[in-house]
Amino acid sequence: MPIDIFNWIFPLLGLALVLLVLPLAVYVFREYERGVVFTLGRFSRVSGPGFALMIPFVQQVVRTDLRTRVEDVPSQDVISRDNVSVKVNAVIYFRVVDPQRAIINVADFQMAVSQLAQTTLRSVLGKHELDEMLAERDRLNVDIQEILDRQTDAWGIKVANVEIKHVDIDESMVRAIARQAEAERHRRARVINAEGEQQAAAKLVEAGRMLAEQPNAMQLRYFNALNDIANDRTTTIVFPLPAELLPKGPRGGQA
Template sequence: MELISPGLIAALMIVAIGVLIVAKGLVIVRQSEVMVIERLGSFNRVLESGINIIVPFIDQPRAITMIRYRKMGDEYHPITSSETRIDRRETVMDFPGQPVVTTDNVTVNINGALYYQVIDPKRAVYEVENMSQAVEVLAKTTLRSVVGKMELDKLFESRAEVNNEIQAAMEEAASKWGVKISRVEVQDIAMPEEVESAMRLQMAAERKRRATVTEAEGEKAAAIAMAQGQRESAILNAQGDKESAILRAQGEQESIKLVLSAIGDSEENKRTVVGYLLGQSYIKALPTMAQEGERVFVPYESSALLGSMGMFREMAGSPEEALTKAGERRGLAGGMLGASAGE
């Protein structure tokens, strides 16, 4: 059995070292990830996604420290890791609740979420010792500063305003670290039990007040509608009475004209018609006077009343009969006057 020659062993070793160098020199970076490369301890370049070649044992990736929270039961536990590949995607940091004192001296526990993205990997590695921890501490201090200027009621009403103010306050400091703050969300606000009970009572009182105001406004609207209806009804009744009186007067006027046209338009006939109308009104008024008053009125001159009734009967006949009877009455009256004169 022949021994392997030293030359072959040396060649195999050279090949193995070459393969190792090539393997160490080829770096594949995945999409949305980058690597910060140092050459002999100083910054050299940033490797983008794809196949990259580095000098083995001379070029080394610089690691970055990341802190992430994992919920175990009811509590969040921080997990620290050192990573050579920097993720440039948007990252969410759900940090645990922080006690914050509002302007009206109420201590609330606020749980928030922070969305950030690494824009400049070089600054994220060299400008700050622990980028994720620095962002977290900055978010907590800014949250305390912003919420500490507000009252509790204003805090519940203006969550969007609080989020925008925290984001604006963090952008300037985070930009120095090559980090972009995408948005900040206040997730939950926990209050002491006594404050929560007081707010519940306040809410119930406010709802009761609104119900009372709504009921009063409804009653007011109903009363206004009823008054308007009564007013319109009174106006319509008055207009009806007015039109009825006008029509009645016009009818009486037309009747008088017809009677006068039938019996003649002399002064005596006019007096006769006027007497007829007055007598008719007088007779119509007698029952009313007897019903409404405590005394019964009897005409003083019963002959005059009988004469009026006779005149009414004559007026009820035809115009020719009325004229004939009127002439007869005038003749009879003349005879009686002549007899009186002879005596």
């Protein structure tokens, strides 16, 4: 009888041991996941996606998500090149392209990217004037993205896009910008008016030359003027009279 008990105990113990160790040895990585495998503390390989078998207590696995991450950069106090204080915030899109470097070369790559983005945002925008921050956001986004991408390459991080969301300025500066825009509109109106006068003068000179070459055309203009006066129902009609028909005065001038 005791022999039969031992025959049952050892297989049961073996089965229990397998059931305890199996969850520690079997890993399943999703399509967007990778596992950085360390064997006795030393890097051995990057595993995934799919099924992977590890040696329990000898190999450790650090999972890494390869999907694009979104990092909101907090509002930063920036002094522009023309000494205007503004608050700027942005959003960054990045992803892990090399799990080995992302895990080994930096302790917390997401925190590192966030801090680097804040300092880069202040340094880049501080080199530009306020008008450029407001009107050339696309170019500034590209500049910040390229700088971040170069610096995070050693961490196995790819910065895909940077978008400046808000540029908040003081209320007094808003009024100053409004006055500047109004002055600019007045300047453009004066320039357009002057250009119109110049073009009208050029057309009048051209018309005068054409009328000088064709005297009959001047008579037609006289008749058009009389027609316009008659249509206005006025009691006074002015007849244009050539200066040659006026009588001459005693001194040879026109009376």
